[in-house]
Amino acid sequence: MKLRDFILRRVLLAITVVFGVLTITWILAFIVGDPVTMYINENTPAEAIPAIRAAHGFDEPWPVQYFLYLSNLFQGNWGVSGSSSNMPVLEILALKFPATIELAIVAMIFAIILGIPLGIISATRKDQKIDHFTRIFSLAGVSMPIFWFAFMLKYVLYYYLAVNNLPHLPGGERYDTSTYLDFEFITGFLLLDSLIQGNIPIFLDGLVHLIMPGFALGYLTLAIITRMMRSSMLEVLKEDYITLARSKGLREKVVIYRHALRNAMIPTVTVIGLAFGGLITGAVLTETIFNWPGLGRWAVRSILFADLAAINGFTLLVAIIFVTANLIVDLIYGVLDPRIRFG
Amino acid sequence: MENQIAMTANEEYDPMQFTIAGITGMLVGLVSFIFGIAIFGGLFVAGILGLFSIAFPLPEFFGSIGLQGLLALVTGFVLYRTSKAIKKHELWAFSTSLYINIFAIVVFVSTSYPVVLLALLPLIPLLMLFLPNVKTYWYPTFREDITPRIKELKFSLRLVAKSPLVVAGIIILLVFVLFAILAPYIAPYGPEERLWSDGNLPPLSPSNQPGRPDHIWGTDNSGGDVYSRILYGAQIDLQVSITVVIVAVTIGSLIGAVAGYYGGKIDELVMRITDIFFAFPGLILAMAIVMALGERSLQNVSVALMITWWPTYARLVRGQVLAEREKLYVEAARSIGASDTRILLVHILPNTIQPLTVQATMDTGSVLLVAAGLSFIGFGPPAGIAEWGWMIATAQLYFTIAPWAVFFPGFAILFVALAFNLVGDGIRDILDPKLRRR
Amino acid sequence: MTESREDIVLEVHDLFTNFYTFEGTVRALDGVELFLRRGDTMGLVGETGCGKSVTARSILRLVEPPGKIESGKIIYNEIDKQTGEVKPIDILSLSEEELLDLRGEKIAIVFQDPATYPNPVFRIGDQIAEVVLLHQDLRYDVIDMKIEKLEKSLQGESDPDKQVHIKEKIEYYRELRKDPPEPDKKDAKAAAFRRAVNMLNLVRMPSPESIAMQYPHELSGGMRQRALIAMALACDPGVLICDEATTALDVTVQAQVLKLLNHLKKEIGTSIIIITHDMGVVAETCNWVTVMYAGTTVESCATKNLFTRPLHPYTDGLLTAVPKLHENKERLPQILGSVPNLITPPSGCRFHPRCAYATEQCKSVKPKLTELEPEHWVACHNPLN
Numbered sequence A: 001m002k003l004r005d006f007i008l009r010r011v012l013l014a015i016t017v018v019f020g021v022l023t024i025t026w027i028l029a030f031i032v033g034d035p036v037t038m039y040i041n042e043n044t045p046a047e048a049i050p051a052i053r054a055a056h057g058f059d060e061p062w063p064v065q066y067f068l069y070l071s072n073l074f075q076g077n078w079g080v081s082g083s084s085s086n087m088p089v090l091e092i093l094a095l096k097f098p099a100t101i102e103l104a105i106v107a108m109i110f111a112i113i114l115g116i117p118l119g120i121i122s123a124t125r126k127d128q129k130i131d132h133f134t135r136i137f138s139l140a141g142v143s144m145p146i147f148w149f150a151f152m153l154k155y156v157l158y159y160y161l162a163v164n165n166l167p168h169l170p171g172g173e174r175y176d177t178s179t180y181l182d183f184e185f186i187t188g189f190l191l192l193d194s195l196i197q198g199n200i201p202i203f204l205d206g207l208v209h210l211i212m213p214g215f216a217l218g219y220l221t222l223a224i225i226t227r228m229m230r231s232s233m234l235e236v237l238k239e240d241y242i243t244l245a246r247s248k249g250l251r252e253k254v255v256i257y258r259h260a261l262r263n264a265m266i267p268t269v270t271v272i273g274l275a276f277g278g279l280i281t282g283a284v285l286t287e288t289i290f291n292w293p294g295l296g297r298w299a300v301r302s303i304l305f306a307d308l309a310a311i312n313g314f315t316l317l318v319a320i321i322f323v324t325a326n327l328i329v330d331l332i333y334g335v336l337d338p339r340i341r342f343g
Numbered sequence B: 001m002e003n004q005i006a007m008t009a010n011e012e013y014d015p016m017q018f019t020i021a022g023i024t025g026m027l028v029g030l031v032s033f034i035f036g037i038a039i040f041g042g043l044f045v046a047g048i049l050g051l052f053s054i055a056f057p058l059p060e061f062f063g064s065i066g067l068q069g070l071l072a073l074v075t076g077f078v079l080y081r082t083s084k085a086i087k088k089h090e091l092w093a094f095s096t097s098l099y100i101n102i103f104a105i106v107v108f109v110s111t112s113y114p115v116v117l118l119a120l121l122p123l124i125p126l127l128m129l130f131l132p133n134v135k136t137y138w139y140p141t142f143r144e145d146i147t148p149r150i151k152e153l154k155f156s157l158r159l160v161a162k163s164p165l166v167v168a169g170i171i172i173l174l175v176f177v178l179f180a181i182l183a184p185y186i187a188p189y190g191p192e193e194r195l196w197s198d199g200n201l202p203p204l205s206p207s208n209q210p211g212r213p214d215h216i217w218g219t220d221n222s223g224g225d226v227y228s229r230i231l232y233g234a235q236i237d238l239q240v241s242i243t244v245v246i247v248a249v250t251i252g253s254l255i256g257a258v259a260g261y262y263g264g265k266i267d268e269l270v271m272r273i274t275d276i277f278f279a280f281p282g283l284i285l286a287m288a289i290v291m292a293l294g295e296r297s298l299q300n301v302s303v304a305l306m307i308t309w310w311p312t313y314a315r316l317v318r319g320q321v322l323a324e325r326e327k328l329y330v331e332a333a334r335s336i337g338a339s340d341t342r343i344l345l346v347h348i349l350p351n352t353i354q355p356l357t358v359q360a361t362m363d364t365g366s367v368l369l370v371a372a373g374l375s376f377i378g379f380g381p382p383a384g385i386a387e388w389g390w391m392i393a394t395a396q397l398y399f400t401i402a403p404w405a406v407f408f409p410g411f412a413i414l415f416v417a418l419a420f421n422l423v424g425d426g427i428r429d430i431l432d433p434k435l436r437r438r
Numbered sequence C: 001m002t003e004s005r006e007d008i009v010l011e012v013h014d015l016f017t018n019f020y021t022f023e024g025t026v027r028a029l030d031g032v033e034l035f036l037r038r039g040d041t042m043g044l045v046g047e048t049g050c051g052k053s054v055t056a057r058s059i060l061r062l063v064e065p066p067g068k069i070e071s072g073k074i075i076y077n078e079i080d081k082q083t084g085e086v087k088p089i090d091i092l093s094l095s096e097e098e099l100l101d102l103r104g105e106k107i108a109i110v111f112q113d114p115a116t117y118p119n120p121v122f123r124i125g126d127q128i129a130e131v132v133l134l135h136q137d138l139r140y141d142v143i144d145m146k147i148e149k150l151e152k153s154l155q156g157e158s159d160p161d162k163q164v165h166i167k168e169k170i171e172y173y174r175e176l177r178k179d180p181p182e183p184d185k186k187d188a189k190a191a192a193f194r195r196a197v198n199m200l201n202l203v204r205m206p207s208p209e210s211i212a213m214q215y216p217h218e219l220s221g222g223m224r225q226r227a228l229i230a231m232a233l234a235c236d237p238g239v240l241i242c243d244e245a246t247t248a249l250d251v252t253v254q255a256q257v258l259k260l261l262n263h264l265k266k267e268i269g270t271s272i273i274i275i276t277h278d279m280g281v282v283a284e285t286c287n288w289v290t291v292m293y294a295g296t297t298v299e300s301c302a303t304k305n306l307f308t309r310p311l312h313p314y315t316d317g318l319l320t321a322v323p324k325l326h327e328n329k330e331r332l333p334q335i336l337g338s339v340p341n342l343i344t345p346p347s348g349c350r351f352h353p354r355c356a357y358a359t360e361q362c363k364s365v366k367p368k369l370t371e372l373e374p375e376h377w378v379a380c381h382n383p384l385n
């Protein structure tokens, strides 16, 4: 199979999955839930509800409603968020998206940069001290209630230090809004925008603000990557072709980093794609704690107001991001493993 | 051989005994099947209400009515089929029937129907297997078969005992299960008890109310005793996560087995559906489901988590079934006329149980984390009920005054999730044939 | 084995290797004795599980945990190319660093299963080039390659000015060839790849250029096996160990590969150890045979001798169990009883529970490998005659 066919097939598959996702959200919002709640609030008189229902086509047969739902979505009409002063959901999503993605990417980079070497070291020094340490560290990571971990970090690194007048990390927000009052966003990505404007102090301030949330969010992913890297590396190191590589007289370093690493990366890459879902989940659980103006905090706030349209839009967006991330991973997979690409 | 009875000439051969054993088994199977339908019928009438009864943690600790109904249905069906095979002298069915009857007793005991007498019902076909003629027919082969397995099991247990991490995990779990069971007896305060005079007390402080016990882990903002609430919280958190996994495993395996076994369009459909479910991160999907269900309750959370988790097991079981079927084709087991039930019970089930156990154990930890997370963002039990995630969510607001009310529930979640992961990890290593021979 | 070091390339004395498993210590090698004469093809035979592969791996110190070489001596006698002096290398006392020079360059190995051995994510050519790049002096190759290229472009060039220019360049490289400098990485890689293609050609691979560009999973089993042989031979090793290099192949391909090995032996001057349980292969290709049983060497002699006059009861059993060559290609010889469990091996002579000639002595005293007849070593208290 050609590389082009491979990509095409994956993309088509992803598109069908996205359609499935649309269907599921429709079922949840329209069949299990009652869509009319998106357009009413406690002040709406009960007599008015049937009219609202009819106005939005909620009394039509299901197939018609489904069609309406899809056509609305494709026209960019994702409903309005009652809990955010009736702003269109799509608009809010676009507004909050960069903050969360920036955080997620930082967390991901952090997890990959640390996780892969940790996994390799742990595998090559199996059953030595560093391996035990790494295993416990990563096992704790996958068992950690992330919201609690974020809170503990904030308590120690911000609150405790600040109370004792020690140097401390900022406790929330993307940058110091009181100092940099007049900062204007362009793309919404703070690090990018500050660089474009050549505003280095804000860039650094943004980085400092990213440390704690990034670590809180990235720990789970770090743990997952480390575990996967370790086990796939152990698996690969037992393979015959590693013995062959050694029999050629290659240095152990070359054997590990050239012959084993590439094979061991194959399953790890899959996990990285899946971990992206964990990051978004983590955003929902930690953004409130760090007062991070992203999707997660907004979603949690919408939950409190039982804002169905907001949650529906959020779920959709997350699923689409997740599917895209996995698609990218699939493509990388094809590059890493010639057997897939041509097989 | 399987279909012919090799009897020595001087022994009397009585086919009646086989018929009796078969028919009693079939009858018990039918009873169980009817139970299942009755339970399910009642369930649909009553809605999914009563899925959890938090008030009685012990008797219904391991199951909800829905699960019991499903299990009763499946057990009944399988018992019926194996008993039919016994009637036809098919050798494989005897040992399977032995296991199924024991399993049926467990299922019957755990059902909330007038149990005591009915639970013993499967004993009848069980004893029928030991009618003299029947026994000489199957028992020798069974013993030959079971001895190496028991040896293998003993070996595995020895390895478990030797692995400090697994032992640690098991001990933590046992401790928390004991906490959950004994909470009413060892907790100094009630789960929803609040002493307004005792708000925000640090750990180890005495109560401001004369004659009340000390607050060893302090109190939260509204004067709830953290230690007691954690003990009671173990009931809910463990119950939710274990039940969710058991139900998800049951449903997922059934769907996966059907998909893998029949293949073709059904398989394709199931796989596409699981694909779609995998397109959502677990917590987000569960969140959307609870949101759609409307009411914030523990039941809804559990239902949402079950819906979120079944595809994992469907995939896993399907993969196993496909692999086993592949092997069977090679061995041409089908060509000698083996029935579907037999292939499923004798070849596929035993090989699926191991990976399923490992996955389920580790997932119980994840479900616990997600459930706590859901309740942290507001999808938990009704306010006031002791649940770890919810405890953190409320205490977090007052962390500057009473940080301990956040610390301890978090540690509880961490420890239990860690324990499940330790055990799952350990079992996987021990069961891995590649690792164990080294 | 009292021979001069010039004659013998590889000797193994009293080699013990254990595997430490959950179930107990597997005493896989229990005092193995071997020697390989320069230019010989030696067959190493024995039932499955008798330790042939472990011996081969031990020679290259490739035994991986939980396995461990406990004791013994493995000596590779290298002849210095300039002085012609014999330089014994004690493999077990080499440092990790020195070991790297031995592997692939002096002793190379072709493993048992071609399906799992090449690395699936690298091209065949790159995998061969890798070992060339590691061990070979490529300075001359690089310059030859450049000259060749220039000559080619010379032919296609019509402009006389440029022709002169190219000729000048060629002259320059010719001059440089007398004392070539270290090539840069890219050139060396290209040269190594060229050699890889040559090696593939040498092992009779059809259209070697395109094969070199392919991934292992795109080749058939026989082709992969040839690629592995090419890889092993790429650095003209002094000893080539073929661990059942042909077992996984079908009969015709097997014959081709064996023929190829014999042919290459003459061309490159390598000594070969062929590990097999196929006595037919031994009879056809080897001039010396060493027989192993349960981790011990039981007999070692010229192939002719072995077939006509086996002295060890086990060898005798092996041979009577083998059908005549042209009759049938049965592989596994059958001897009464079963291969012993190496966690609790029999005491004394490991063969005694299955041996028809066993005496009390055999149960307690382990027989030593001795030269019973000229050029014929046997380890047995009661040898046949």
Ligand SMILES: Nc1ncnc2c1ncn2[C@@H]1O[C@H](COP(=O)(O)OP(=O)(O)OP(=O)(O)O)[C@@H](O)[C@H]1O
Pocket (backbone or CB within 6 Å): B437, B438, C019, C021, C026, C028, C046, C047, C048, C049, C050, C051, C052, C053, C054, C055, C066, C067, C277, C342
């Ligand atoms: N990794 C290992 N762990 C435990 N035991 C091992 C291991 N590798 C080899 N052994 C043991 O060492 C003994 C010799 O194995 P070896 O592979 O050398 O046999 P062989 O003669 O090459 O057999 P075959 O003809 O099947 O290739 C066997 O009994 C085997 O059980």
Ligand code: SF4
Pocket (backbone or CB within 6 Å): C312, C313, C314, C349, C350, C351, C352, C353, C355, C356, C357, C358, C359, C362, C367, C379, C380, C381, C382, C383
């Ligand atoms: S030493 Fe004894 S047991 Fe061993 S082969 Fe010789 S005769 Fe047989």
Ligand SMILES: [Mg+2]
Pocket (backbone or CB within 6 Å): C052, C053, C054, C112, C243, C244
């Ligand atoms: Mg071998």
